Amino acid sequence: MNSKAGRIGLAVLAHIALVLAWYLFVRLGDVPKFVMPGPIPTLEALLAPNYSWWTNIAVTGTEIFGGYFLALAIGVALALAFTWSKTLEAFFMPLLVSLNMVPKVALGPLIIVWFKYGVLPNSIMAFSIAVFPILLTTARGLREIEPELLDLVRSLKGSRWQLFTKIQLPGALPYIFSGMKVGAILAVAGAIVGEFLGSDKGLGYLMLQVQVTLDTPAMFMAVLLITLMGMMLYGIVLALERLLVPKDARVA
């Protein structure tokens, strides 16, 4: 089973097997619904009239994607600024490595104090947790570019913009994507933690609400939807990487 189709088949099979095992475990083990609902009650939770799934999905999605794209833009821009000035890099880089050590989740209560609660602070949460891997891997990617290539462009009196678009950005792209993949997973976690800490909308908020009434199927559904959103973001990143980075240049 080494062919591509074979491997995809196995992957699909594994997922189906998990759902089946879940179903059988709940069914044969006679597990109460409020402890662990089976796949069907979980799906039925979507029909519950007053959970406003769509609104909550939209809110959480906005937080994840908003925070993530902000992290991408700022992470890449900062890393690029470091290549322009060695002093700037020597000053800020160690600081950023230290800041990276701060458990971003611990900043949650502070962010709520500063920005109230809602979509903005939760986006900032997602941003703060996703920006570091993107920034650090991009900086590394930019550092790995051979200095002679920069000389080549400079000898032709190329502009800084040309240097960026023709050499630095495509050269660092494999690294940027590797940071983006890590960041995608973290951004989802950041947004949800933000919602746990303080919010009035979103899937994380909904989970806290239904927890009180022990509506476990709805909690399962919320986790499932959050996971699907994370997979979507990750999938977009992966597809873009396939599109933009030649196979031999990719960084795992």
Added chain:
Amino acid sequence: MPESFIHLAGVRKTYGEHLAISDVTFDVQAGELVALVGPSGCGKSTLLKILAGLHPHDGGEVHLGSPTHPFDPARDVGMVFQAPLLLKWRRILDNVLLPAEILGLKKKESLERARHLLELVGLAGYEAKYPYELSGGMQQRAAIARALVHDPKLVLMDEPFGALDALTREKMNLELLRIWKEAGKTIVFVTHGISEAVFLGTRVVVLTAGPARMADNFQVELPHPRTLDVKTQEKFGEYTRRVYRHLGME
């Protein structure tokens, strides 16, 4: 007013306390292939960077261009390095086109020129390949085509064949002579290979190390077109011995 294409007089370069180049003086006529030979770390590459306009010099005179061969510092430099340094994400043809893109040259003409140059360096049919699909020698050929695509008057080569195996290197030397003849460029070729310098150069400039000082500068009077037979000639031996002597190896 100097009539030479390159005029260097008493060129000096320091990096902080470190004196990298001290008093380098030589002239190059348009169309010459000058081999700069010397031990590693003797400032050859620094000199090349000064010629490329990448580093300022600290003393002496650097003059490029002559009334008959005016020199535009942005347009008239082509560079080849020890590593091919092709962009992994671009196909060979697009790699060759890079300088033309940076200079904003007309697309159609550049494309035609790039195809012609790939033919010249023996890479016709490889336009759509990615660099990793080519051997080291072939990648370096593509790098040479890239250095020529914007039709520069001066091509600077920094140990371009240093990373190749001996056999490929010999082959590339012959190729370079052919390309030089057909393209009609002035080439400054940095190497630490003494026989390579004598074999390629119409003129050999010998630099000694730490700091770079010019030890010798002589015309190589070996006939063109040169073939490997040249290496068996007595004159070839005399020239190489002359370089060896300067580098303290005899």
